[in-house]
Amino acid sequence: MLVLGPESVEFEGNVWSGVEAIAIDRTAKREVVEVGDLGPHVVFADIPERRVNVKVVRRIDRSELDSVKPGDEGELSFRAGFGRTDAGWSKVSVVVVVTRVAHDFGRDGVRRVVTMVAVSPDGVVDPVVIEEV
Secondary structure (H helix, E strand, C coil), rough: CCECCCCCEEEEECCCCEEEEEEEEEEEEEEEEECCCCCCCCEEEEEEEEEEEEEEEEEECCCCCCCCCCCCEEEEEECCCCCCCCCCCCEEEEEEEEEEEEEEEHHHHHHEEEEECCCCCCCCCCCCCEEEE
16 A cells, blocks of 8 residues: 555654655465465465564654654554545554654655554554545
8 A cells, every 4th residue: 555645643642744645555475375286386375473563654854862762662544535515534553663753864854764664553453544534
């Protein structure tokens, strides 16, 4: 999932302004891949363990002395949609743990990149919740 220009971005109740993009990437944490006896091709594949990574890119316009840090846990929520009306918009929420905070310096300003891992409440339920609004 890639959301450009999300609205109403909050982490643990704190509003994050200047968010340009949020990416939610899903990767295999562990793969089971088996090749058959009759040929060189895979005959079975399964992904028993998955990881959901979240990356938030914020434009920073002024000095900030306080920021999230690795180990911080909380709910990240934002609105995502298309167009100027409320039709087709969704609220996305996910409990995350911050794993990295970095800054990129470019000609068009400074970007803070916060990388997080999503946490499921029980290991079965998808950690990303999408609600129509």
